[in-house]
Amino acid sequence: MKSWTKNPLIRGLGALEATTLVVGGIIGTTIFLVTSDVANVVGSPMLVMVTWLVAGLLAGAAALCFAELSAAIPQAGGTYVFLRRAYGSELIAFSFAWMMCFTYATGAIAIVAIMASTYLMPVLQALGLIDGEYISAGAISLIAILTFLNARGVHQGGITQNVLTFTKIGLILALITGALILADLDLGRVFSAGESTDSLGSTLNKVSTAMILCLFSYSGAFFVTHVAEEVREPEKNIPRAILIGFTIVLILYLALNIVYLSVLSFEEVRASQRIASDMTAKLIGPAGALVVAFIICCSSIGVLNAQLLNYPRIPFALARDGLFFKNIAAVNEKTGVPTHALILTGGVASLYAVTGSYSQILGFVAFVMHFFICLAVLAVIVLRIREPDLPRPYKVWGYPFTPIAFLLISAVYLYNLAVSQPLNVLVGVGIVAAGLPFYWYWKRQPVDTGSEPGL
Numbered sequence: 001m002k003s004w005t006k007n008p009l010i011r012g013l014g015a016l017e018a019t020t021l022v023v024g025g026i027i028g029t030t031i032f033l034v035t036s037d038v039a040n041v042v043g044s045p046m047l048v049m050v051t052w053l054v055a056g057l058l059a060g061a062a063a064l065c066f067a068e069l070s071a072a073i074p075q076a077g078g079t080y081v082f083l084r085r086a087y088g089s090e091l092i093a094f095s096f097a098w099m100m101c102f103t104y105a106t107g108a109i110a111i112v113a114i115m116a117s118t119y120l121m122p123v124l125q126a127l128g129l130i131d132g133e134y135i136s137a138g139a140i141s142l143i144a145i146l147t148f149l150n151a152r153g154v155h156q157g158g159i160t161q162n163v164l165t166f167t168k169i170g171l172i173l174a175l176i177t178g179a180l181i182l183a184d185l186d187l188g189r190v191f192s193a194g195e196s197t198d199s200l201g202s203t204l205n206k207v208s209t210a211m212i213l214c215l216f217s218y219s220g221a222f223f224v225t226h227v228a229e230e231v232r233e234p235e236k237n238i239p240r241a242i243l244i245g246f247t248i249v250l251i252l253y254l255a256l257n258i259v260y261l262s263v264l265s266f267e268e269v270r271a272s273q274r275i276a277s278d279m280t281a282k283l284i285g286p287a288g289a290l291v292v293a294f295i296i297c298c299s300s301i302g303v304l305n306a307q308l309l310n311y312p313r314i315p316f317a318l319a320r321d322g323l324f325f326k327n328i329a330a331v332n333e334k335t336g337v338p339t340h341a342l343i344l345t346g347g348v349a350s351l352y353a354v355t356g357s358y359s360q361i362l363g364f365v366a367f368v369m370h371f372f373i374c375l376a377v378l379a380v381i382v383l384r385i386r387e388p389d390l391p392r393p394y395k396v397w398g399y400p401f402t403p404i405a406f407l408l409i410s411a412v413y414l415y416n417l418a419v420s421q422p423l424n425v426l427v428g429v430g431i432v433a434a435g436l437p438f439y440w441y442w443k444r445q446p447v448d449t450g451s452e453p454g455l
Contacts, residue, residue: 017231041210046190052214063222063246064396066079067242071394076317077318098432103431116304150309154227164302172299223306239394367429370410
């Protein structure tokens with residue numbers, strides 16, 4: 001295996017930072033928007049709650065699998081490392097890292113930055129600070145600011161994540177508490193089954209379809225695995241962070257949906273385009289939209305920092321194995337941060353934000369991204385068989401049913417994507433295949449035993 005000499009990464013993240021990275025990485029914008037779409041698919045308040053709960057449990061199953069893998073293999077790069085270890089294939093691992101570096105991860109950063117900027121603009125306008133909309137400029141500015149903060153050190157990045165995540169949780173709790181105080185809640189509506197005459201099979205089909213909308217809202221628990229090498233006592237703190245963080249997210253998501261369905265009638269829920277804003281407007285009037293815009297903006301910035309804290313570790317790990325530009329493996333002597341990897345990730349994301357191509361890119365790679373996640377979950381089973389003596393400080397609950405349940409539901413999801421969006425799937429596969437010439441090029445490069453790259 002090729003390697004690149006480097007300064008060591010610094011274990012600057014504790015249990016708190018690991019947990020806020022999980023919570024902050026998961027809670028984004030969709031929980032404030034997508035419940036109306038779920039309601040239109042399933043057709044009753046009770047099934048809305050069932051869908052969010054089942055999707056949460058399914059996503060939690062995947063999160064527990066990542067907890068086992070990361071506790072056993074606490075190395076920078078997370079999923080990239082798991083794929084390489086489980087399948088003994090540089091090519092599979094490289095293909096994942098290539099896709100993340102140039103499409104999914106950087107496209108996701110761009111879309112979150114755009115979302116944060118979109119909701120920041122009305123807040124700045126209300127304060128009289130700007131008189132127009134500068135969404136692209138705002139997005140690039142947010143990426144640049146958070147890239148700078150994370151470049152100062154992983155500890156500083158962790159502190160930033162703590163502040164942003166606690167702010168996010170506080171605002172969500174304030175939203176829930178405000179509804180409890182100001183609204184005449186009708187909790188009975190939450191458990192209404194409606195007047196549907198659907199068969200059990202039809203109901204299950206609706207719930208499984210709606211779950212696709214919810215699963216994206218739960219993604220992000222694996223963020224902390226990418227920085228495992230920078231977490232103190234990773235074999236203990238990473239599983240705890242994933243378990244505690246995901247539980248917090250699940251509780252907040254269910255509480256928010258209970259509030260939505262209690263304050264608004266089900267007809268209002270189905271008709272809403274921005275359910276959190278509509279609910280808040282019903283409670284406090286037109287100012288509600290501005291309040292929710294601020295909450296979504298803060299939530300998006302929290303996700304953005306989590307992305308810039310974890311995603312650059314994937315190209316860093318790739319470069320450290322000699323399969324990428326060697327300077328990307330450089331670690332700053334003073335800060336202990338893979339600065340070149342961070343700048344590369346932020347730079348590509350900024351290009352997507354400027355060109356507006358992020359949404360299309362994410363659509364192309366949705367299939368292959370989830371396929372790689374499935375391979376990572378399957379890696380739990382593969383490594384249990386191939387390396388039974390591998391120390392596992394944490395073992396996933398309910399094995400092997402937990403990973404198998406996730407894989408079965410995911411097979412349905414992937415099938416639906418392949419049938420409904422075959423062109424996008426082919427383009428996504430093509431994007432991954434485009435990395436093959438580069439893999440063969442870097443694979444043939446001699447191992448550099450010289451001094452480490454400086455900054």
